Amino acid sequence: MIDRLDQIFVLLKHGILGYLPENWQTPVGVILSVVCIVGLYPALFALTTILERKGLGRVQNRIGPNRVGPYGILQPVADGIKSLTKEDIVPTSADSVVHFLAPVILVVTVFMGFAVLPMGRNMVLVDLDAGLLFYFAMGASTELAVFMAGWSSRNKYSLLGAMRAVAQMISYEVALLLSSVVVVMMTGSLSLVKIVEAQNHYTFGLPHWFIFTPWGFAGFLMYAIAGTAETNRSPFDLPEGESELVAGYHTEYSGFKFALFFLAEYVAMFSIAGLGATLFFGGWTAPLAALQWIPSWIWFFGKLFVAMGVFIWLRATLPRLRQDQLMNFAWKFMLPMCLLNLFVAGLWWFMGSGWMRWVLCSALLVLAYVVMGRGELRAKHVGPRSYRYAE
C-alpha cells in the first residue's frame, strides 16, 4: 500500500500507457510527463506568489492580500486574468522578433532543467548520465534569453539590467558549478539519480546527506548564495532593481510576456532549489529512517517549499547589494572558498574513514572562512557616510 502510494504517479502513467499500442508508448509517455511538469510548476508558482505576498506582509506586520477568495488564496487567479487581458506592447524601435523570442526561450530553458531532476523514486523524465552537466547547460542559457530581452528592447534601462544580469550570472555560475562539483567528486557520477541514491543510506536512523559533511555544508552554503544570485533573487536582484532600473531587462515587457518573465523567475527558483535539495539534501529521501513510509515525492516537494520559504525570508531581510560588492563577493570570496572546498573534498576522500578527517576538514574550512571574512570586513570602512561630489 505504502509502495503503491510512493509510486502512484509512475503506476498511473504506466496504466495509461497500457491502453496504447507498443510503438506509441514511448512518445506518449514523454509527452505525458512533460505536460505534468509544465502544468505543475506554474501551479506551484501561483501558490508561491500568494505565499510570498502573505509572508512578506507578515514580516512587515501587514496582513497581505486577503480580498480575492478565502484568505486571498485566489489572488494569483486574479493576477493571471489581469496579465492575460493587458495590452501587449512592443516598442516601435525594438527588434520585434528577438523581443518576442526572449521570454519564450527563457521559459523553455528554465523548464528544461526539470528534465533531469528526480522528483521522487523512479520519477525522473530522463535519467541522463550527464544530468548535472545538462542542467547547468540549460541554466547557463537563460543568460542568453535575459540578454536578448535587454538588447532587443532598445531601452537603456533594459540594456543596463541585462548587462548586470549577464555579469552577475556568469560570475556566480562559476561558484555554482564549483560548489556542486564536490558532490560529483564524492559520488563519481553526474547523474542526479545516482547522486540521490548515494545519499539514500541511513546510520542510526540518520541519512547520509552531503549537507552533514564539512565539505557538503560549505558547498551547500556556497551553492545557496550562488543559486540566489543565479535566479536574480533578492538580495542579488540588481538586474531588475526597481529603484534603479525601473524593472531591469523586462522594463519593456507588458501583459503576458511580462507574466512569462515572472513565471520563469519563480520556476527557476524551484529548479535551483530542487537541484540544491538533490545535491545536498538527498533529493526525495526522508530525513529520518523512521519516516521513510511517507511517499518520496512528498519529501521532494516539501524540501522545495522549505527552500522557497527561505528565499522569501531572505528577501524580507536583506537589502540589495551594490554592483561592485556583488562582483567582489563573487570573485574574492566565493571563488577562493569554492576552490578550497574542492581541495577539502579531495582530502576527505583520501583520508579514509575516521574522526581525523572530520576535524581537519572542518578546521580548514572554518579557518579559511574566518580569515577571509576578517579580510573582507577590514577593507570596509564602516562609519558615517561620506560623499565625494554631493556635499
Added chain:
Amino acid sequence: MLGEGILKGLAETAKNFAGSFVSKERLTTVEYPEERTPLPEASRNFPFLVYDGEDWEKGLRCVACQICEKECPPKCIYIEKSKDKKPDYVGKMQIYPAKFDIDISVCMSCQICVEVCPFEAIKMNSEFELATDDRFGGLLLDRQQLARSNEYYHEIHPTEATEVDARLAEEKAKVEAKAKAAAEAAAAKAATSATPPGEKPATPTPVANVPAKPNEGEPKA
C-alpha cells in the same frame, strides 16, 4: 564575523513574522471598507449647506447672498436667488437659494466659502466616499444633495458646531431683546399719546417680526 549581521537580520524578521500572528497590536492595518478609524474633527473635504429643524428646504440657513459664489477662487458655486421669501432662524423674512450647485470636481476644499459666510450656512463636510461613474452629473451637487442637518454638523465637527450654535443663539437673543425693547417703547409711546391711531398696539404680539419690518420697510415708506 562575516555573516553575523545576516543571521541577526534573519532572527529579527522571523520575530516579526511570528509576532504578527501572536499579538494583534502589531498589525496596524485597518481593513478599510469594513473597519474605519474615526475621522479627526478638523478633517474637511467639500462644503455642505446646514439646515435647522426637520425639513431641509424650510430650514436652510442660506439666504442666497452670493458672497461665497463671488469669493470662491475656482468658481465652483452657482446660486440662483428665489423670487419669494421665507423666514430665517430668527423669523426674519429672507430670500433663499432657488438653486445652489457646487461642482466638487472643481472645488479645491479651501474653506473660503465657509469663512466668508455671514449666516453660518455653509460648512465643510468630511464625507470622502464620493466616487461616481458619472463624471459630470455625479460630481455636480445640487442644494438637496448639499443639505445636511445641524445635528449632522454636530456629529462631524462637535466643537465648532457648538460654538456656532452659541453664536446664533446669542444673536437671536439680542434680536429678541431689541424687539422686546422696541415693542415696549412702542407700547409706552402708544400709551402716552392716548392711543389715537388705535391699530398700533396690535404689533407687539408677533415679537420677532417687529424689528424686521421697520428696518426693511422704513426706507421704502
